[in-house]
Amino acid sequence: MTTSGITRRGALRMFGIGALGVAGAGALGACAPSGAGTTSGGDTKSKNFDFTSWSLNEEAAKPSIEKIIAAWEKAEGSKVRAVSYPYNEYLSQLTLKLGGGETTGAVHLDIAWLAAVAQMGKLADLGSVALKGGYTNVALDSGMYDGKQYGLPWNTGSIGVIANSKLLEKAGIKKHPTTVEEFEGALRELKGLGGGVVPYAAATKVAQLKDIFPWMQTFGCTLLEDSKVTIGDDASIDAVTWYKKLHDEKLIAADVDRFDARALFGQGKAAFYDDAIIGKGVTAAQSKDKTLADAMQPMKRPVLRAGDTPQALLWGGVIAIVKGKGQDAATEFALHTTTDRATTTEYFAARALPPSTTAGLSDPKVAQDTFTTEWTEKITDTATGSPFWQFAQNAQIEEAVAKQVQAVLVGTSKPKDAMKKAAEEVNDLIKR
Incomplete structure (x- = not known):
């Protein structure tokens, strides 16, 4: 750092x-006592x-x-x-x-x-x-x-994945998926329930698409290493390609942010979504289903390969x-x-x-x-x-990557091109 x-x-x-x-701020600084830096x-x-x-x-x-x-x-x-x-x-x-x-x-x-x-x-x-x-x-x-x-x-x-045990049981899923492959399979089973169920209420709006970072890390992208932006590597491209596949197969939905995800989960229309630990209280409180809280379960983010460390944002x-x-x-x-x-x-x-x-x-x-x-x-x-928290431009960095991921989801950019552009924009922001 x-x-x-x-x-x-x-x-x-x-x-x-x-x-x-x-x-x-300059005016305030002029009034600061000498030695204000220490x-x-x-x-x-x-x-x-x-x-x-x-x-x-x-x-x-x-x-x-x-x-x-x-x-x-x-x-x-x-x-x-x-x-x-x-x-x-x-x-x-x-x-x-x-x-x-x-x-x-x-x-x-x-x-x-x-x-x-x-x-x-x-x-x-x-x-x-x-x-x-x-x-x-x-x-x-x-x-x-x-x-x-x-x-x-x-x-x-931390911010992690919350599961709805009621929907999992309804779909015949007896345990939480532990790998990306198992997770994808579970999402397809849940889609089969019909009734407007969104298997995974993942973030797809720019405002919350920073949620893609833990998935990039899951696929092996470090995001930043030795002061070098690693977004744009094969792992980040693979992660966004996978996200796009979930979107196209309607395993995740378009135009979803944290508030939308909580609403879908609270209505019993989503089996998984990302939230902070306080999500249980917030989501259960706004749900008409007074038994929902008992069905909410913390789930380790699925890993790419068995033995990998599950990713989550502090x-x-x-x-x-x-x-x-x-x-x-x-x-x-x-x-x-x-x-x-x-x-x-x-x-x-x-x-x-x-x-x-x-x-x-x-x-x-x-x-x-x-x-x-x-x-x-x-x-x-x-x-x-x-790793981007250390930069004053953190908010712009998250937005720059989010916009490129959304471009992939809506079909206006290819994963490789989008991640290359995202890396360029992030590098420019870091150098400011």
Whole structure:
């Protein structure tokens, strides 16, 4: 991974801020204290600090987090200032404030954003602190960038495949397919059920076609290796060719994104779809079938050859610490929030977000949730982050590949030509 500092304009471009935003950022930067690249200034020993999180802006999540903050304030005699922005605006706001030296304390980050934010040079190295937490290895990896621990993992999960056991049983499929060949065979059996069943509600809209990446990896494409884009190799072409075959045989459907897939699955019209671990709760809640939750099963992504490692995309959140004011107390707060067993168990009960520690996962209230336990063992255990997360242009990279895959699906491009063009566009984006 690159260790060069992310440019201000590059970061803003990542978060979708135009020229006006850049000018505004410049104004903020001009007001930043000297040495803002290494610290925000202020008393690192202060017991008072800020906690910034998009979840504090969400009705379902806010009460649980406010409870954690209130308990900390009472126990430590400190004052925590809660700061929040809506999720879709969160990083643009955070980046502006962080660049201007206005953000201090603890910061909640989606793991996909960690690398870009770490490159700004504002975050503390939490390596020694993380050793105290008892985090799982995959959780620790989610908080690392360039060999350093910049985030303490709060909730660690993944995006994987969910199966509908009712439809599988109806089609006579007695066990989850483990290879691509078996998976394809199962999809054909499911198609035979008729009644408008979409065997696999795979992403086919550009907005969600980044879901093709785990399938490319399944076929052997590394996506990026030694700073070289490997999309366009035989493995990526094979993966997209296979995806096109599923599309043409109507084993997957056109114009499907995550919301469509959840709707189809909730209606009992899809046997498989990709989602994050929270998908069970979201999909079951919107379904008229009140027994659907019991039929939802985590499934290892089928592999190309027996013995291969199942692919999944890491998903979750970490708490990072901004250097400067309140740094020490914010660090202890982050460690407590992510590792205290009673706290993580209560948070899981309220939000169904899996803890990131071995102790948290083994708590009876968590362990008795079969879906979460199986998901962790079958999917999260081998999940990895995207190699493109390190680049400020990650969103554009995903879109560039998605558009080329969609061109293949609709028949306006051949897999080989599309993947070659995708590689060229990704390379251009990385070089910016």
